[in-house]
Each structure stands twice: as C-alpha cells, then as structure tokens.
Amino acid sequence: MRRALAAVAVMVLAAAPAVTGCASAEKPSAGPVEITVWHGQEDTSAKSFEKLVTRFNQTHQDVRVSVESGGATADGMLPKITAALTSDAYPDIAYLYGSWAPNIARNPKVADLSEYVKAPAVGWTDFWASEREAVTVQGKVIGFPAVVDNMVVLYNRKLLAKAGVEPPKPDWTWADFRTTAKKATDPSGGVFGTTWAISGGEEAVWGLWPMIWQAGGDILSPDGKKAVFNSPAGQQALDLLRAMTIDDKSVYLDSSPAEKGQKLFESGRLGLFLSGPWVLSDLRAAKLDYGVAQLPGTAGNHETISGPDNWVVFKHDERRVKAAATFLSWLTAAEQQLVWMSDTGSLPIRESITKLPGYQDYLKKYPGIDVVSDNLANAKRVRPPTTRYPRVSSFVADAIAQTLLGRSDPKTALDQAATKADAALAVPGS
Known part of the structure; x- marks a missing residue:
C-alpha cells in the first residue's frame, strides 16, 4: 500500500512554529533532543523524505532527526514495530498504515498527542476529516496524518x-x-x-x-x-x-x-x-x-x-515526544507538503495546500492528478477499524x-x- 518546486524552495527553508505549551517543564539540555524516524519509504519517496529531514535539521537547533528505513517497507512496518516495542529498540516516529491504528494504539508505548495537536501551529482542522479520524483511536491522537490517497x-x-x-x-x-x-x-x-x-x-x-x-x-x-x-x-x-x-x-x-x-x-x-x-x-x-x-x-x-496513513509517535520520554510533535508539525505544514507532493505525486493532506502559489505547478507536473484528487469524493468508506x-x-x-x-x-x-x-x-x- 502503500510513496521541489522552485516556487516553494525558499518557503520550505523557513521553519514552521514549534509546538509549545503542551508538555510539562523539563530541565535544560546541553544539546538538541535526538529522535529517530522509521519511514518505510522507497525510491523517490525515501529521497524526498530524507531531503526534508535534512532541511529540518538545518533550520532547527533544538531537535535533531535521524532517519532509518526500519528494515522494512511500509507493508512490513507493523510486525517490525510490534517486535521492536518488546524492547527499547523502537523509534520515536514510524510510518504506519491507517488501518493498523486500532492495533498499535493499544500498546502503552504509543504516545497520546491529543494536547499537542491543539496548538495553533499545528492547524489540526486543516487536515481532512478522514485523516483526523484515521489517526484518532477512542479519543487518543496517536500521531499525525502522513498520506491520503485513493485507488x-x-x-x-x-x-x-x-x-x-x-x-x-x-x-x-x-x-x-x-x-x-x-x-x-x-x-x-x-x-x-x-x-x-x-x-x-x-x-x-x-x-x-x-x-x-x-x-x-x-x-x-x-x-x-x-x-x-x-x-x-x-x-x-x-x-x-x-x-x-x-x-x-x-x-x-x-x-x-x-x-x-x-x-x-x-x-x-x-x-x-x-x-x-x-x-x-x-x-x-x-x-x-x-x-x-x-x-x-x-x-x-x-x-x-482511500487509505490515510499515519506518522505514529512512540514514548521514550516527554522531551522526545515533544520533539517528535515539533518535527511532525513542521513536516506536515503546507509548504513542506507541497515539496513532498511535487516529488512523489501524493495528494494534498491539508486544504490550505491547494491555495499555495506552487499548487498549480504541481497539477501540471502530474498529468491526471486532478482526476485522482477529484476521486476522493468517491472514497466513502474505510477499512474496518x-x-x-x-x-x-x-x-x-x-x-x-x-x-x-x-x-x-x-x-x-x-x-x-x-x-x-x-x-x-x-x-x-x-
């Protein structure tokens, strides 16, 4: 299942505001908070994601993100994560299919971002409703929307x-x-x-x-x-x-x-x-x-x-959860997503993306992408939760x-x- 416009090259270098006011006070740290992402992407998608992570690291002093494939493609990520969660060898963030959310949310090591996503910098209601639903299990927000698509x-x-x-x-x-x-x-x-x-x-x-x-x-x-x-x-x-x-x-x-x-x-x-x-x-x-x-x-x-996929966040300590939320808030912001979309042909996960100056260039770059976008209206049901x-x-x-x-x-x-x-x-x- 499941993968830069010149017009936004400058915009993407500007960091999205960090998620603040959501965590308990912590002691100052001598260096940046280091977090790991298992992305499960391949080929073009992997290169695009790694490019964006590099830009994040260049523009943020307090968080350092490292990326790994997790040793699996997106299809094989659930068993990899399930095995990793039995030890301390699990990442801070992993790409998981939305249909897996009910399964993974039961693990106590999965973070609850319900308070984090209330921050204005996140723009939670800008995500499509189906995406917010896919990443929320019994009131618990387990991550951020990653991809929305349709067949x-x-x-x-x-x-x-x-x-x-x-x-x-x-x-x-x-x-x-x-x-x-x-x-x-x-x-x-x-x-x-x-x-x-x-x-x-x-x-x-x-x-x-x-x-x-x-x-x-x-x-x-x-x-x-x-x-x-x-x-x-x-x-x-x-x-x-x-x-x-x-x-x-x-x-x-x-x-x-x-x-x-x-x-x-x-x-x-x-x-x-x-x-x-x-x-x-x-x-x-x-x-x-x-x-x-x-x-x-x-x-x-x-x-x-349609299968909305998620960036799921896992708990190590509160500082790392906050850092993961900060990174995902930046990654899923409209400007970064337009870069990802241009590289991979993915659909907009936020309504505001369609209003960016470079969006029309994206439509021209991928013949037929307008048909796929319009086809979201035919996506009326999701796989059983x-x-x-x-x-x-x-x-x-x-x-x-x-x-x-x-x-x-x-x-x-x-x-x-x-x-x-x-x-x-x-x-x-x-």
Missing part, C-alpha cells in the same frame, strides 16, 4: 490505441474493464490487460473491497463481529477476477513481494493498472504516455478506497490467490476465509 485506474494510451480500444469513459463498468483488458492482452508480446497481486499482502485485497462496496456488500457486519465479504457481492467480484484470469488470460498474477505490476506498466507491458497517486512520480520519470480514470462502476456507483483487520485481510488475500490460481472457486474460497475471520473476530479484545 484509480491508470491506462497506457498507446497500448490501448494499438489494441483498438477507446480510453475509459467516466461511466465505464467492470464489464468494460474486462473487455478492455482482454483486447489489450497480447501473449506473443508479453503484454497483459492488467495485473493482480497474489503474494498475500494488502495489495491483493485493496482492489477487491471497492468492487464489493459498489455491489452493495461490505467487509464486516455493522458491529464488526462477523465477516460478510463472502456475500453474493463478494462472490461476484472474485468471480470476475477469476474469469479474467483463467478464461481470458488477461491478468498477470503477481506473486512477488516486490510487486512487479508497476514495473510492467512502466515498461509498456500492461494496459490497465489499479493504483494511486504514489506511482505518478515514477511514471513521469519513465516518460510513459498514461491516462487516469476513476474505478469502473456498478450501477453507476464508482466507489473507491478493528485490531483483527490484518488477519481478516490475510485470509481474503489467500482466498483470492487460491481462486486465481485455479485451486478453488470464489464461493468456497471466500466461505473458508469468512470462517477463519469469524474465529479471529471472536477473540476478546478485537
């Missing part, structure tokens, strides 16, 4: 034209998606219509949830105690993927943990690619002629999925893999996943 369909203009297929229209359906993928497939040229992950991670289920939602289904029951993804809506969604994979042979099954889908798309071997704004920087660098469309719809419903979600997701990911590999049928695979999910949800404290 769209990227398409290769030249490949579709060669196949005699028109680009997706605003009212296209999943039947259109299947037809386009089938026509774009060229086995002799190693070209596939689309791809789907079967490596067992969140990438496998990320695209299935909107299909289920659009058809009137859901992931869990309203009380969060029972799995309902094996409803007719779920079976219909997975059956479409099965037909595209086994019958049409238009789907490249990506079994690599490194996820080859993006590379296939960049190299011109993929017609349609379900992804989001985090890949636009790489596509631009690859000089690919691509277009962006909202997800295919069901009965006019083009609901998508339960500590058991990672396990539920893994059961469904396995069901998808078993079906697309021809080892099971959609109903059997989803029913088995639902049975396992129900057992996990029944555990006290879920």
Whole structure:
C-alpha cells in the first residue's frame, strides 16, 4: 500500500512554529533532543523524505532527526514495530498504515498527542476529516496524518490505441474493464490487460473491497463481529477476477513481494493498472504516455478506497515526544507538503495546500492528478477499524490467490476465509 518546486524552495527553508505549551517543564539540555524516524519509504519517496529531514535539521537547533528505513517497507512496518516495542529498540516516529491504528494504539508505548495537536501551529482542522479520524483511536491522537490517497485506474494510451480500444469513459463498468483488458492482452508480446497481486499482502485485497462496496456488500457486519465479504457481492467480484484470469488470460498474477505490476506498466507491458497517486512520480520519470480514470462502476456507483496513513509517535520520554510533535508539525505544514507532493505525486493532506502559489505547478507536473484528487469524493468508506483487520485481510488475500490460481472457486474460497475471520473476530479484545 502503500510513496521541489522552485516556487516553494525558499518557503520550505523557513521553519514552521514549534509546538509549545503542551508538555510539562523539563530541565535544560546541553544539546538538541535526538529522535529517530522509521519511514518505510522507497525510491523517490525515501529521497524526498530524507531531503526534508535534512532541511529540518538545518533550520532547527533544538531537535535533531535521524532517519532509518526500519528494515522494512511500509507493508512490513507493523510486525517490525510490534517486535521492536518488546524492547527499547523502537523509534520515536514510524510510518504506519491507517488501518493498523486500532492495533498499535493499544500498546502503552504509543504516545497520546491529543494536547499537542491543539496548538495553533499545528492547524489540526486543516487536515481532512478522514485523516483526523484515521489517526484518532477512542479519543487518543496517536500521531499525525502522513498520506491520503485513493485507488484509480491508470491506462497506457498507446497500448490501448494499438489494441483498438477507446480510453475509459467516466461511466465505464467492470464489464468494460474486462473487455478492455482482454483486447489489450497480447501473449506473443508479453503484454497483459492488467495485473493482480497474489503474494498475500494488502495489495491483493485493496482492489477487491471497492468492487464489493459498489455491489452493495461490505467487509464486516455493522458491529464488526462477523465477516460478510463472502456475500453474493463478494462472490461476484472474485468471480470476475477469476474469469479474467483463467478464461481470458488477461491478468498477470503477481506473486512477488516486490510487486512487479508497476514495473510492467512502466515498461509498456500492461494496459490497465489499479493504483494511486504514489506511482505518478515514477511514471513521469519513465516518460510513459498514461491516462487516469476513476474505478469502473456498478450501477453507476464508482466507489473507491482511500487509505490515510499515519506518522505514529512512540514514548521514550516527554522531551522526545515533544520533539517528535515539533518535527511532525513542521513536516506536515503546507509548504513542506507541497515539496513532498511535487516529488512523489501524493495528494494534498491539508486544504490550505491547494491555495499555495506552487499548487498549480504541481497539477501540471502530474498529468491526471486532478482526476485522482477529484476521486476522493468517491472514497466513502474505510477499512474496518478493528485490531483483527490484518488477519481478516490475510485470509481474503489467500482466498483470492487460491481462486486465481485455479485451486478453488470464489464461493468456497471466500466461505473458508469468512470462517477463519469469524474465529479471529471472536477473540476478546478485537
């Protein structure tokens, strides 16, 4: 899941006001407070983040930030952090998916920033409501919003034209998606219509949830105690993927943990690619002629999925928590975020960013980013806020893999996943 404009080059060097008045008095220190961030970013995103950290360190005397990958990508950060929290080897800040918030918030070493975010310098209400919700668990603010995104369909203009297929229209359906993928497939040229992950991670289920939602289904029951993804809506969604994979042979099954889908798309071997704004920087660098469309719809419903991610803060001592809040207040300020957005193609996490002078340059830099931004209106639901979600997701990911590999049928695979999910949800404290 989940990745500088000249106009703001001067602005970003000006430090955002520090978060003050939120911590108890501490004894003066002889040097800056040193904190560590596990960012979990890769390639362009990692370079951009490290660049911003360097600028922060150059403009702040009281806080020194060091960065590490944490030994994991964003996908693998939760188990890394969970293991680290059993000792004193955990960071002050870590990048974690928003869906993990209910799980990680239960750990007593997670800081509560509820008082810190009230500082005027933070501009808490400037963040989108969905982001504030994703980083707040039972009234406890566990960090700062990091990323907001949503899923769209990227398409290769030249490949579709060669196949005699028109680009997706605003009212296209999943039947259109299947037809386009089938026509774009060229086995002799190693070209596939689309791809789907079967490596067992969140990438496998990320695209299935909107299909289920659009058809009137859901992931869990309203009380969060029972799995309902094996409803007719779920079976219909997975059956479409099965037909595209086994019958049409238009789907490249990506079994690599490194996820080859993006590379296939960049190299011109993929017609349609379900992804989001985090890949636009790489596509631009690859000089690919691509277009962006909202997800295919069901009965006019083009609901998508959005996954706000968080910078979660962990407690060592009060000075370090305060330093972490100061850094994150600066990092998530509009000027710094516009630099990050320009480097990575990420969406604005604050409303005020859209009013900066460099925002129009950002829109021009990433063709189609306006479509992705507008698509936030189609992001109406989030993944279930339960500590058991990672396990539920893994059961469904396995069901998808078993079906697309021809080892099971959609109903059997989803029913088995639902049975396992129900057992996990029944555990006290879920």
